[in-house]
Amino acid sequence: MTHQTQAPEARRPDRAALAIAVAIAIVAAIITYSTATATGGSATRIGPSVFPYTIAGGLFILAVWTAFEAVRGDFPEREEQQVGPVIWIVAGLVAQMLLLHITGFAIATGLLFAATARGFGKGPLWMTVPLGIILSFIIWVIFAKGLQLSLPAGPLERLI
Known part of the structure; x- marks a missing residue:
């Protein structure tokens, strides 16, 4: 041989x-x-x-x-890019930018969270949207109330 x-x-x-x-x-x-x-x-x-x-x-x-x-030529071969997840994440960023001053930090960032989770293939939207809003609201409370920083407030934030 x-x-x-x-x-x-x-x-x-x-x-x-x-x-x-x-x-x-x-x-x-x-x-x-x-x-x-x-x-x-x-x-x-x-x-x-x-x-x-x-x-x-x-x-x-x-x-x-x-x-x-x-x-x-030392970079490793890259996998083929999947467009779907990128579109979900970019759409989440666009939604957050457009909605931040209308809906407030918690809702806009919660939508970004849900879209990013969807882009990474995690959880259904009916679960990730409320989870994202809750986590974002907690972050808003820590920054706006605890640290006295100014973050956009919407209807949810005005409850406090």
Whole structure:
């Protein structure tokens, strides 16, 4: 029996990873530009602008690293993306943004919770919607009443 060794297949650069690297680099550039052109601030050597510059620097390093790995083809093969779960999660985010100031924090975030659970294949909506609203209401009580932070209040929150 003869053993034939096959030459390892050269992987092409990962275009999706290169696109992600470019997006990260653009975010780093936007943060750097925004921080550099901001008016006001502190006259001290280490002031509030140090943190955005640090974050931008970290993002730039990640962008270079991601691009390097993409060119080498070191990313593992990805599974095919399922569109359904992504649509559920994005729809939940959109619903929360649209309903936050109308229905309040608890209801809007409860709907986001339910849509995200549905996207991950967990529980029926008749169970996850009330559960999400209850958990979100508890979070609202902790933040709004306990920590005195301002979160959008709707009819449910106005009961307290």
